[in-house]
Amino acid sequence: MGRAEARRVRQGSARRAKQTERKSGIRRFFTWKKLLGAFLGVCLLGILGFIGLYLYVDIPKGNSAAKLQSNVYKYSDGKVMARVGDVNRETVPLKRIPKDVQRTFVAAENKSFYDDSGVDLKGTLRGVLNTLRGQGKQGGSTITQQYVKNYYLSQEQTVSRKLQEIVISLKVDNKYDKDTILAGYINTSYYGRGAYGIQAAAQAYYRKDVEKLTVSEGAYLASLLQAPSQYDWSSATPAGQKRVKERWAYTLDNMVGMKWLSAADRAKQTFVKPKPPKPLPGLSGQTSYLVKQAKDELFAQGVDESEFEAGGWTVTLGIDKKKQQALEESVKRKLTDDLDPKKRKVDADAQLGATSVDPKTGHIVALYGGAGYPKHFTNNATRSDYQPASTFKPLILASAMENNAVTLDGVPITPNTIYDGRNRRPVVGGDIAFAPPNEDEHTYGKISVQTATNNSVNAVFAQMGADVGLEEIKKTAVSLGMDGSKIDAKPAMTLGTMGASPLQMAGAYATLDNHGKKVTPTLVKKAVRPVNGVETSVPLKDPIGDQVLSRRTADTLTSVLTGVVNDGTATESVKNTAYEAAGKTGTSDDNKSAWFVGYTPKLVTAVGMFGESPKGGTQVTLKGTGGGGRVNGGGYPARVWADYTASALGGNTGAEFDLETDLGAGVPPTPTPTPSATPSTSPTPSETPSKSPSRTPSSPSGRPTNSESGKPSDPATPSDPGSSSPPAGGVDGGDTGGKPTGGNLDGGGSGRDSLSSFN
Numbered sequence: 001m002g003r004a005e006a007r008r009v010r011q012g013s014a015r016r017a018k019q020t021e022r023k024s025g026i027r028r029f030f031t032w033k034k035l036l037g038a039f040l041g042v043c044l045l046g047i048l049g050f051i052g053l054y055l056y057v058d059i060p061k062g063n064s065a066a067k068l069q070s071n072v073y074k075y076s077d078g079k080v081m082a083r084v085g086d087v088n089r090e091t092v093p094l095k096r097i098p099k100d101v102q103r104t105f106v107a108a109e110n111k112s113f114y115d116d117s118g119v120d121l122k123g124t125l126r127g128v129l130n131t132l133r134g135q136g137k138q139g140g141s142t143i144t145q146q147y148v149k150n151y152y153l154s155q156e157q158t159v160s161r162k163l164q165e166i167v168i169s170l171k172v173d174n175k176y177d178k179d180t181i182l183a184g185y186i187n188t189s190y191y192g193r194g195a196y197g198i199q200a201a202a203q204a205y206y207r208k209d210v211e212k213l214t215v216s217e218g219a220y221l222a223s224l225l226q227a228p229s230q231y232d233w234s235s236a237t238p239a240g241q242k243r244v245k246e247r248w249a250y251t252l253d254n255m256v257g258m259k260w261l262s263a264a265d266r267a268k269q270t271f272v273k274p275k276p277p278k279p280l281p282g283l284s285g286q287t288s289y290l291v292k293q294a295k296d297e298l299f300a301q302g303v304d305e306s307e308f309e310a311g312g313w314t315v316t317l318g319i320d321k322k323k324q325q326a327l328e329e330s331v332k333r334k335l336t337d338d339l340d341p342k343k344r345k346v347d348a349d350a351q352l353g354a355t356s357v358d359p360k361t362g363h364i365v366a367l368y369g370g371a372g373y374p375k376h377f378t379n380n381a382t383r384s385d386y387q388p389a390s391t392f393k394p395l396i397l398a399s400a401m402e403n404n405a406v407t408l409d410g411v412p413i414t415p416n417t418i419y420d421g422r423n424r425r426p427v428v429g430g431d432i433a434f435a436p437p438n439e440d441e442h443t444y445g446k447i448s449v450q451t452a453t454n455n456s457v458n459a460v461f462a463q464m465g466a467d468v469g470l471e472e473i474k475k476t477a478v479s480l481g482m483d484g485s486k487i488d489a490k491p492a493m494t495l496g497t498m499g500a501s502p503l504q505m506a507g508a509y510a511t512l513d514n515h516g517k518k519v520t521p522t523l524v525k526k527a528v529r530p531v532n533g534v535e536t537s538v539p540l541k542d543p544i545g546d547q548v549l550s551r552r553t554a555d556t557l558t559s560v561l562t563g564v565v566n567d568g569t570a571t572e573s574v575k576n577t578a579y580e581a582a583g584k585t586g587t588s589d590d591n592k593s594a595w596f597v598g599y600t601p602k603l604v605t606a607v608g609m610f611g612e613s614p615k616g617g618t619q620v621t622l623k624g625t626g627g628g629g630r631v632n633g634g635g636y637p638a639r640v641w642a643d644y645t646a647s648a649l650g651g652n653t654g655a656e657f658d659l660e661t662d663l664g665a666g667v668p669p670t671p672t673p674t675p676s677a678t679p680s681t682s683p684t685p686s687e688t689p690s691k692s693p694s695r696t697p698s699s700p701s702g703r704p705t706n707s708e709s710g711k712p713s714d715p716a717t718p719s720d721p722g723s724s725s726p727p728a729g730g731v732d733g734g735d736t737g738g739k740p741t742g743g744n745l746d747g748g749g750s751g752r753d754s755l756s757s758f759n
Helices: 003-023 025-029 032-056 099-109 121-132 143-151 159-175 178-188 198-206 215-224 238-257 263-268 285-300 305-309 321-334 345-349 389-402 449-454 458-468 470-479 491-495 502-513 551-567 636-649
Strands: 071-074 080-084 314-317 350-357 364-368 418-420 446-448 517-519 524-531 534-537 544-547 582-587 593-599 604-611
Touching: 071 285, 080 285, 099 143, 099 178, 099 215, 099 238, 143 159, 143 178, 178 198, 198 215, 215 238, 238 263, 285 305, 285 314, 285 321, 285 364, 285 524, 321 350, 321 364, 321 636, 345 350, 350 502, 350 636, 364 636, 389 449, 389 458, 389 470, 389 491, 389 502, 389 551, 389 582, 389 593, 418 458, 446 449, 449 458, 449 551, 458 470, 458 491, 470 491, 502 517, 502 551, 502 582, 502 593, 502 604, 551 582, 582 636, 593 636, 604 636
Parallel strands: 071 314
Antiparallel strands: 071 080, 314 524, 350 364, 350 604, 418 446, 517 544, 524 534, 582 593, 593 604
8 A cells, every 4th residue: 555545544534533523422413404304394294284184174163152141240149140141243244334334344454354365374373372472362363363263263362272263264265255254254243332243333332223334433343343342432541542543543544545445535534432332231220330340350351352241151249238238228318318309400410439348358349330220321439530639638648658758847747747737828849839728718727737637628738748749649649549640740639639439549548448458449259251161260360469558657547537537527427436437538629529438447438429410421519419508528428438337337346447556546645736717927837746646626716627527617717918929729820810710620630730629
């Protein structure tokens, strides 16, 4: 062997050694050829599997209608409250649906409908992946897929059901023409208000047959399908109304882009608000409100509306049948029996709503929403368009204590802290000029926060708002369950000018009663649905949440609020030696709302009374209701509360508040200064707090200080012109001529930032 040949042999051996080394271990399993082969193999298996699935799965018989059953609603003890199951459905041929209306559904849901194969693979794959990740329901389906889901399959979100949907959709698209599929989709979809199909929806929302629908009305109905309960104009939040109008516009704009509507015709379209809903079949009185609220709760927690409306559900509420009856009877005894609309027109304007909550469980045990369907559709217990007025003031003190706030002089704010209670005293330290009047223009001298709470002194809480910070107060209110979108962080918020519902206020006070642990009043205790013939409980959120206030703050507020009952604005109606109670009255500007929110160790109940015109539902004054003068929180609302609470507690009245505090009316008091008939000239709070609060409210000239209780009050005591800045009117730049003016009644705090008296 020559040298050259030997060298070639050595080089060949070296190459083989290197190749062997490269292929050793795990690397030999991941060559590019093997990876490509594996990928192609998986694709082939997937294709073969899908072909097998396509051949195996047939188009089933449509059976949605056959599955429809009643939904059963029960009291907390398991006794049946109502059965709801009359399905509002009517199928109509496509030729009865105006062409423009047909096209709104395509423009809203599936622009490629007339050209696609019935399946959106990209959207479906995204839905499958999100289902596997546990991210809930996902969109992306074509009209064909939605029709298949509505008519042939269930609403459950599983991978196997999604694969069935794909196969059946391809077969349906291959078997039927597009018009047949579109007609099926429009006729089987759920539109809310119990309406299945466009004919039922046309009647439910516009009181007309489908042939008479306009393109604008059709665009609204098409927009509804995305979220029926959230987009129902009558019950939607402002945000929901905004979104559905945007979707309505999106639909019409798509029609222009698809050459189905001219730009000129598009410009002529206006949003047509649907008519109010009709009563639910077979429901009346309080049951109508309870069933509607239960459904709203379930839908808000993710229950699919169309699946729920298909029936078979059993929903157990927290409603205690005896307490519910007691609340209804108390409203009758203490309010409606006193009203005579034929004799006094104003009596027809009186509305009342109430929510009663168990503070330990968070469940609503009784609810009063009004006269019931069909007399009054709006649920007064959950409406949030009226001002809570001075029932908001305890939340200001809670925020002060929770944030360790101090007065302008650096004194910590507690129930003992001394403030200047002069009528129309200008707030010091705020960004906007504000000098609110006390009720009936009463003026006080230097008084403790406890006494100011007992007598609902506006001047004190207006200054406290500036001391604490309006944004901090808003954060506290939201943490207690109030709607932040309705709270405008301006000085007038300290007088309760935002919108709030009895349900929200019951939750805030229940959190105080529950020692600062968040209570979200909840109606539904349990919901069971049929899944493949097996009853399955739906996971629900716990009404009891995290600690949002320290126990010391919450218990101190409870101690303070016992003073309102024993020595303050609620004394005449509520004071009762049979049980311990705490609470706060509230009366809004121009007497359009009056409140009492009170609680015992075992029960929290918020009662709101509202002036509402029977025609148009506009807010009106309650003055003169029942033949009296002003309706105050210490009047009808407190009387209803006291009568109901006594009945609801029955013989179980011995419980006492378990408080961890050394502050408030619940501790041994020492006297505090009485209000002066002559206003003080000091513009700032006292530097030194008193050692303890007074249990006896201070009164100008020794007479009653606040007409919340329904007692006569002193004539107005004028402010010292030499020590007062401009009056409350026009504090936001508007000129009211020196007279107190009304605040915003829409719950948003917009417009003027001035008010007359809120207590």
